[in-house]
Amino acid sequence: MSDPLLKIVGLRKHFGAVRACHNLSLEICTGETHALIGPNGAGKTTLLNLLSGDLKPDAGQIFLDNRDITRVPLYHRAHLGLARSYQITSIFPQLSVEENLLLAIQAHSGHSFRFWKKAVSDPQLRRELEPALERVGLEHRARDRAAALSHGEKKQLEVGMALACNPRVLFLDEPMAGMGPGGSVELGKLIAGLKQQMTIVLVEHDVEAIFSLADRITVLVYGEIVVTGTADEIRSSAAVREAYLGEEEPC
Amino acid sequence: MLLLISATLLLLLLPTLLGWLGEEYLISLASRILIYALVAVSLDLMLGFGGMVSLGHAAFFGIGAYVVAIFTHHSFDGSPVLSWPFVLPGLDGALVLWPLAILVSALLAAIIGALSLRTSGMHFIMITLAFAQMLFFFFVSLEAYGGDDGLSLFARNRFPGLDLSDDTHFYYLCLAVLGIFLLIAYRLVSSRFGMVIRGSRDNEKRMQALGFPTFRYKLACFVIAGAAAGLAGALIANHTEYVSPGLMHWTHSGVILVMVLLGGSGTLFGPVLGAATFLILEEVLAIYTEHWMLYLGPALILVALFARHGIYGILTGRERNNV
Numbered sequence: 001m002s003d004p005l006l007k008i009v010g011l012r013k014h015f016g017a018v019r020a021c022h023n024l025s026l027e028i029c030t031g032e033t034h035a036l037i038g039p040n041g042a043g044k045t046t047l048l049n050l051l052s053g054d055l056k057p058d059a060g061q062i063f064l065d066n067r068d069i070t071r072v073p074l075y076h077r078a079h080l081g082l083a084r085s086y087q088i089t090s091i092f093p094q095l096s097v098e099e100n101l102l103l104a105i106q107a108h109s110g111h112s113f114r115f116w117k118k119a120v121s122d123p124q125l126r127r128e129l130e131p132a133l134e135r136v137g138l139e140h141r142a143r144d145r146a147a148a149l150s151h152g153e154k155k156q157l158e159v160g161m162a163l164a165c166n167p168r169v170l171f172l173d174e175p176m177a178g179m180g181p182g183g184s185v186e187l188g189k190l191i192a193g194l195k196q197q198m199t200i201v202l203v204e205h206d207v208e209a210i211f212s213l214a215d216r217i218t219v220l221v222y223g224e225i226v227v228t229g230t231a232d233e234i235r236s237s238a239a240v241r242e243a244y245l246g247e248e249e250p251c
Numbered sequence: 252m253l254l255l256i257s258a259t260l261l262l263l264l265l266p267t268l269l270g271w272l273g274e275e276y277l278i279s280l281a282s283r284i285l286i287y288a289l290v291a292v293s294l295d296l297m298l299g300f301g302g303m304v305s306l307g308h309a310a311f312f313g314i315g316a317y318v319v320a321i322f323t324h325h326s327f328d329g330s331p332v333l334s335w336p337f338v339l340p341g342l343d344g345a346l347v348l349w350p351l352a353i354l355v356s357a358l359l360a361a362i363i364g365a366l367s368l369r370t371s372g373m374h375f376i377m378i379t380l381a382f383a384q385m386l387f388f389f390f391v392s393l394e395a396y397g398g399d400d401g402l403s404l405f406a407r408n409r410f411p412g413l414d415l416s417d418d419t420h421f422y423y424l425c426l427a428v429l430g431i432f433l434l435i436a437y438r439l440v441s442s443r444f445g446m447v448i449r450g451s452r453d454n455e456k457r458m459q460a461l462g463f464p465t466f467r468y469k470l471a472c473f474v475i476a477g478a479a480a481g482l483a484g485a486l487i488a489n490h491t492e493y494v495s496p497g498l499m500h501w502t503h504s505g506v507i508l509v510m511v512l513l514g515g516s517g518t519l520f521g522p523v524l525g526a527a528t529f530l531i532l533e534e535v536l537a538i539y540t541e542h543w544m545l546y547l548g549p550a551l552i553l554v555a556l557f558a559r560h561g562i563y564g565i566l567t568g569r570e571r572n573n574v
Contacts, residue, residue, distance in 0.1 A: 052460065078462030090460075092453035095446075103450050107462035112443040113471065115435075119443045165461060 004063075005030040005199050006051065006169060011060035013046055013223075020046035021057070022223040028169075033191075033200040035214035037207075039244060043223040044203045045087055048171050051201065052084045053077040064169075078107060081168030085158045085175055087203075093147035100146050100157055101132045104164035128164065136160035136190070152183035159190065169199045176206045184209065211235075219243060254566065255520070262426055266419045278418045279490070280534060284527045285425040286486045289432055291510040291522035293479035298508070299517035300440050301472045302452030303371075306504045307363070307379030310386045311356040311477040313499030315484025317390065318352040320402045320494040327405045345408040345415070349485045356481025357474050364473035368466060371455075380501050390496040401495025408489055415489060425486055429523070432479055436519055439475075448472050513554055515561025524562045 004027035013021040020043040028034050036044045049055040051062060053074035061070045064080055072080070092100050102119060105128045106112060119125060133139045136156040141149065146157060155175060162170055175191070176184045188209050194200065195213070204210050210217065210231075217234045219226040221243045227234065234240055261268075269277050290312050297303040325332045325341025333339035342348045367378040396402045407415040415421050439445050447468045450458045458465045488494050497503065506529070514525020532550070536543030558565050 054456070054460070073464075074456075074459040075462050075464045078460060084460055086457075086460075090454060090457045092450050092457065094453050095449060099446065103446055103458070103463075104461050106443055106446060112447045112463070112468065114443040115445075116438050116442055118438075118441045119446045120441065122443070161461065 003030060004028060005065065006201075007063040007066075008051070009061045009063070011047075011050060011062065012058045013043075013050060013055060014058055019043075019223040021050060024060070024223065024225060026218060026225065026228065028199060028201060031199055032215040033195050033202060033213055035202045035204060035210045035217045036220060037204070037210060037217060038220035038226075041222075042220040044220055045173055046223070047220070048084065048173050048201065048203055052082055052171050078165060081166075082171065083162040083165040083167035083169070084171035085155075085162050085173060087173040087177065089151070089154045089158055091146045091154055091158055091161070093145070095146055096143055097138055097146055097149065097157060098129065098133070098142040101129060101160055101164050104161040105129065105132065108165055132160055132164040135163060137186070152179050155179060155183070156187065156190075159187070163194070167198060169201065170194065172200065172202045172204070174203055174205060176204055176209055188213065258520075266422055275418070278422050280530065282418065282422045282425045282490055283487075284530050285422070285429045286483050286490060287507070287510060287526040287530060288523040289425075289429050289486070290480045290483035291507055291514065291526045292429075292432060292436055292519060293476040293483065294507050295511045295516055295519070295522045296436060296439070296448075296479075297472055297476045298511055299515075299521075300445065300452065301448045301469060302455075303368070303469060303473065304376050304508075305367075305379040305473075306376050306501055306508065307367075307381075307383030308476070308480055308507055309501070309504040310363070310379075310383035310499050311360055311480035312484040312487070312503070312507070313386065313390070313494070313496070314359055315352040315356045315481030316488035316494040316498050317396070317402075317484075318355050318481075319348055319408065319485045319488040320404055321396055322348050322351070323404050323406075323408060323488075324396070324402060343406075343408050345410040345485075345489075348408055349482060352485040353478045353481045356484065357478035360474045360477025361470070364470045364477070368469050368473060380504070383499055383501055383504055387496050387499040387501075390499065397495075399496065401493055401497070404488065404492040404494075407492060421490065425490075428482065428486065432482075433519060433523075440519070444468065444471070509551060513551060513561055515563030518560070518563045521561050521563035524566070528562060 006028040008024060008026045011021055011024045024047065036047060038044055046055065050057050053072065057070065061068055063069065069077060069080065092103065099120065102125050105125050106119065109124055133142055136159060138153065138157060138160065141153065146154065149157060159172070159175060175187055179187065184206060191200065191213055202214065214231060216228060216230055218228040219234065219240050226239050226243050227237050229237065265281055266278055269275055294305065294308045297305060322332060322342040326343040328341065331338050331340050363379065363382045367375055367382065370378055391399050410424065413420045413424060415424065447458065447463055451465045451469055455465050484498070510525035510529045511522045513528055514523065515521025532547055533543060536546050554561060
């Protein structure tokens, strides 16, 4: 594989006595789809939050393209090409679907100290809006208020917002959670299509989705890495089995 | 739209109508409503669109009023406002003095905003309240300008082409100012800047994850609202020809907040309706009883319970934010 795009060195985050992330080191390569799995409370979301900048680590460093971004604030990381979706859907409920996506586009087209021209009819923003709506299949709901969408549509919108930022690295936190089987398949297709275009870090419980999408998989338990490897390696790993199922009792 | 046109017509013709009815003294009440509408709309920019609930907005209103009162006072005395490090003479020309009032309020808003916007929610409410109370007590103890008793103006400011001591002239000026500010606010809320402000209200974390440094946009919104409140203060000082620290008291911020909620927060015309309803109710109820608050209170509770988008919501049947 090529050079690491994201490099994590000795990353640590404790919440009181809970070691959500403990001396964790990991490299994520350019173009790969890297899945994080592990039992509940293993620190998957924490790791994602540390990478995206939602949380500040207690110790350790994060490098993007060999540049130390550990202290770079959340909003600035977005401009470096990091984008994410949240486990608990995070959209702008009172704005329309179209406005939600426009904001994502606007975030990357200069400053927003523009007080007079109407944003929704700004050609510079609109140009990117159509493909952004189309990509997540929400053209027919463009004018609806985001709060009125179904759960699955909200998830799609959120992924759409992350994509509208044209990210280099996309963090997806359980994109399939709570989706019906049909929705999961749709979203799986969407992610499979994105694999070619960007680096993806994926936290997901849907094991089938992970094995079909991920190039490499990292298994986390209690904030530490148990093993990193390809799907086949993970499947046959004794350590993983132990982490998930507990030690086998001799019969 | 029809509602808007008829309301505008009514406001334009109001002095004539009142003249026919022989109730000219009500012009003064109408001007007062317009001034409070201005400050209420400015608060709603922050509160309804930006999600910043402030209980200190009257501070900027009061500062604008005091700037006008102090300079006008010195202009009549012939004494300088400042004699050191440079001589600053008194002023009574509106075209210089009112922009100065706006500038001072905006500066103050920048300082207070920069400090209080580091918090949010309940803490933000308490910090803005605390700053406003500090200013209140500052002016209470400022004996040179009347302290607790406030400061009277000898006359209204000079405005080229208008005679502000004429209530009708003053009314039309207030109407023009409110109209211009509503137009600015209307453009503002759907501009890129407005999108960022509304996005931050809905979900600030998400805004940052998208790449918006939300703090500076919220601060800009806070300053714009403070500046507009300062202008309203300059108008109210001219209107009553009297200013007192009470203008800055937190209960006065509460009154402005009530106007916004009563009329409908997150709408532009709601606060205008709220200011009108509040002041007219105050006027009418005060005829019958000095305990008029006793009746206003339940009316407010009813609005809060059954009309969450305020009077504007009832009138138009529209949802929030569809400006």
